[in-house]
Amino acid sequence: MGIRTVLMRLFSNDSNVIGECRRCGANVEPDTDECPECGSNEVGRYRID
Ligand SMILES: [Zn+2]
Numbered sequence: 001m002g003i004r005t006v007l008m009r010l011f012s013n014d015s016n017v018i019g020e021c022r023r024c025g026a027n028v029e030p031d032t033d034e035c036p037e038c039g040s041n042e043v044g045r046y047r048i049d
Helices: 003-011
Strands: 017-021 043-047
16 A cells, blocks of 8 residues: 555545546546546546535
């Protein structure tokens, strides 16, 4: 686990954040920049309140 991942975890710890690939629509971890399904780096993050 890289330091960046740790930081992202901290930032998203107290909120409900999901990631979604803008290309294929797959749900991805909000702390990742690359879709594991299609390899796109266009990952959007959304907060669920
Ligand atoms: Zn994708």
